[in-house]
Amino acid sequence: KRRVLFTKQQTFELERRFRQQRYLSAPEREHLASAINLSATQVKIWFQN
Template structure:
């Protein structure tokens, strides 16, 4: 209807919408094999690979760009999981509230309903970093792996 707002993303007359490239299993296998040994291709290498796979150089270039980005996203997701997962370590409690809790051969006598060392629950590595010399080697998730 005239005067109504039109979708700005709708196709313009004469403009051709690009279709998604479908790669064969053999092409993807060869692209993946090449990517595993070489993440970046020079112009001549890209042309040779494109010719061998019967693809355009642009298709090969875009495939490699997308594959590098996919690898980066996966790596970042893995690092986030490693950095955000709590680290738990079993520790014997020897003294609590100035009372000896551990007796040789008897074991620990602590009610399990009381959380121990509440401060470490929120900052589990504070003790580690406080007693270590400061350098980037001590940083597990500082972005510099």
């Protein structure tokens, strides 16, 4: 399975959100994912790493 490369904008948003809040609930994860065009699973894994 290929590794997903995040765009600069996606990375920026993920890092910004992570600084505000280390853990996201499922609805928060869904909302962030749709806002930056990723799946909720991709967001979850990014936060875990």
